[in-house]
Amino acid sequence: MDKKRVSANTHMKVIPIRLDASFFFERAVQSLDRYHYDKALKYFRRAIEFEKDNPMNYCNLAGVLSEMGQFEESNQVLQEVIDTIDPSMIECHYYMANNYANMERFELAEEALGYYLENDPKGSFLEESDELMDYLSYELQRPTRIKQIKAREGLFEHDGARGLLEEGRFTEATRMLEAIVEKQPDFMAARNNLALAYYYTGLFDKSVATIKEVLELEPGNLHALCNLAIFYQHLGLEAEVQELIRTLRKTYPMQLDHMFKMATTMGILGEHDGAYQLFKRLLKLGEGESDPSLFHYTAVAACSIGRYEEARRMWKQVQKLDPGSEVAAYYLRYLDTKDESQEAIKLHYHYHLPFEEQFRALTKSEHGIPEGLKEDPLVRSSFFWALRHGDYATKLQVIQAFGLIGDNEVREALTDFIADANEDDYLKRAAIFVLRDMGIKEPLMAHLGGESRMVKDAAFGLNLPTWEAKWQAVIELAHRNMHGRYDLIEQHDLETMWIEFLTRVYPNVPRITKVEGWAAALEYLTAKMYHRAISYHEVAARYQASVSTIRKNVKLIDEVCGLKDKMDAILSQLLKIKQ
The missing domain is CATH 1.25.40.10 (Tetratricopeptide repeat domain)
Known part of the structure; x- marks a missing residue:
């Protein structure tokens, strides 16, 4: 019975296999x-x-x-x-x-x-x-x-745009970042960098609006808070700056990039003690062992709070890490000559010579802008900023410097500048001259004489009904002889003088048989306008024209254009630039 029962139970437990x-x-x-x-x-x-x-x-x-x-x-x-x-x-x-x-x-x-x-x-x-x-x-x-x-999506493009910002190619970076933000509105890093791109090119309203959009989407975004504080400082909004400083003082960053961002921001805002503490933390964490810029930032913060010997040690470390840099030497010279009772010089939280020093050196250089400085993002952003917000003399210097850089970013900046109704007509004419010197032949849209117009030839903005080949030949001969000896603004003023003379005497323009005498007269007058040493015999030899012809042409141009007043104005302008 038991065996049968077992057998029956066993039979009952058999489960069929499903071969699927x-x-x-x-x-x-x-x-x-x-x-x-x-x-x-x-x-x-x-x-x-x-x-x-x-x-x-x-x-x-x-x-x-x-x-x-x-x-x-x-x-x-x-x-x-x-x-x-x-x-x-x-x-x-x-x-x-x-x-x-x-x-x-x-x-x-x-x-x-x-x-x-x-x-x-x-x-x-x-x-x-x-x-x-x-x-x-x-x-x-x-x-x-x-x-x-x-x-x-967007990260590759964003890395590319960041690279463009670091290279100082701000217009290209702006276009890329705008496209990324349009596709991915919640990409906060791209929005922050777009705000910086606007800021670097002097578009402050756009930069602030973009940062506010970031903070609406992400109120605690540290990069946005830091950027907004710096933007407000440049706009002179002191109450808003102080409110943001109070917020930042309560923040204790843990990530290294946040720590660095906050340290540089606090330094720029004048919170040097807070910046010093953060930079020291970064050095203790081993971040700056081979980074001369971090030692420079720490030195600036130390110097700003009176820790001069520590600043000296830091800048000497910069010299060891980066022997070819002029930055440490500049600040060490200051420490060596500084009077303890004297107010400290303006210190900069950038690993560069102060912009004022660079600009002074550039304007005195006979060899143009060194390639490294042309590509330096700080120098480039300073130029773009100065073109939008500098005074008359600074804008004139920037236009000339742009002629030496001569890349696509410069072309776009100057093209926008000449179309701006709020800019001075003389400066816009100088910018047009620089664009032409860069090889741009096509018509340019410019706002001159109170209206927008297409500028097609050398007689830009003036009401000459025609432009004769011999008139152009005079300019071209003068430019060929002046190249390398006169700067772009001086060459522009020569061209302006010639066009003004022709406009004033038209239609009774003197018959031009030999362009050499007229080109020599224009160079002579330009040299005199800028108080350069020159003689009739010197230009006569250079242009192979007679002294009497040159003298006669000089007298006629002077009488028609009233150059004495212009010389006084240019002298005043030069004095402003040298100050």
């Missing part, structure tokens, strides 16, 4: 756990027989083939998924990239990885892709040609 895709999937997984790849391969193939439209079965099969070193066959399976089963399985391209890398077909691996990164919005394999990119870059002996990562 799930069964073979489970068997495959168990085989993989035991590293029995051949069995796993067999079971995954059986799973596909039951579910031919399930892309995961194919991906699992491809994975086993890859583990077994059958990379070519693995890719054939993955390609079948992409082509016929489920084209939305973007991750298949990542798997294929790994297979190609294992086959040492690195170009194909790069292509497959690029397709995956450019089309996968989730970024399921971002970290692994970074490692694979590094490996491919090493094997290809060049950076990978992957320019966009969809899951990090």
Whole structure:
């Protein structure tokens, strides 16, 4: 009886086996756990027989083939998924990239990885892709040609825009950042950098508005609070600055980038003791062991609170780390000659000579602007700022300096400047001259004489109904002879003088048989206007014209244009610039 009962019970507990895709999937997984790849391969193939439209079965099969070193066959399976089963399985391209890398077909691996990164919005394999990119870059002996990562949309572009800001290419950076913010309104870093780009180019209203947008979306954003405080300081909004300083004093940054941002901000705002403490913390954390700029910032803060010997030690460390820099030497000279009772010089939390020192050196240089300074973002931002907000004499200097830089950023800045109804007409004419000297031939839109007009030729803004070839030849000959000996503003004034003379005597313009005598007369008068030493015999030899002809032309131009008053005005202008 007992045996029968047992037998009956045993029969009752038999469970029928369902041979379906799930069964073979489970068997495959168990085989993989035991590293029995051949069995796993067999079971995954059986799973596909039951579910031919399930892309995961194919991906699992491809994975086993890859583990077994059958990379070519693995890719054939993955390609079948992409082509016929489920084209939305973007991750298949990542798997294929790994297979190609294992086959040492690195170009194909790069292509497959690029397709995956450019089309996968989730970024399921971002970290692994970074490692694979590094490996491919090493094997290809060049950076990978992957320019966009969809899951990090905007980050590549943002890094590019930050690079442009660091290079001083502010207009290009502004356009890129505006596009990023339009696509991704919640990208706070891009908004902060867009505000900086506006600020560097002197667009203060836009910079403040952009920062306020950041703080509306993220009220505690430290970078935005710091930037807004600096913007307010430049706008002279003292009450708003103090309110932000009170907020910042209560903030204790823990991240290194936040600590550095707050330290430099507090220093710029005149909170030197707070800046000093933060910079010292950064040095203790080992951040500045090989960074001369951090020692410079700490020295500036120390000097600002009367710790002169510590500042001296810091600047000497700067000299050790960066022997070619003039920055430490400049401030050490100040410490060596400083009278304790004397008010301290204006110190700058930038690892550069003070802008005033750089500008003074540039205007005295006979060799133009050194290449390094042309690309220096601080110098460039100072130029852009001065063109918008400087006084008359400073703007004139900047226009001339822009002629020596002569890149696309300069072109855009000067093009905007000549279209501004609020700027002085003489300055705009000087800017047009610089643009022409840069090789820009097309018509320019300028606001001159109270109206906007297209400027097409040398007779810009004046009412000459025609422009004769011989009149142009006089200017061109004078410019050829003056090149390298006169600056751009002086050459511009020569051109202006000639156009003014022709306009005043028109239509009774003297007959011009030899351009040499007129060009020599214009150079002579320009030299006199700028109190340069010159003689009739000197220009006669240079232009191969007779002294009597030059003297006669000088007298006529002087009488028509009233140059004595102009000379007095230019002398006054030069005195302003030298102050």
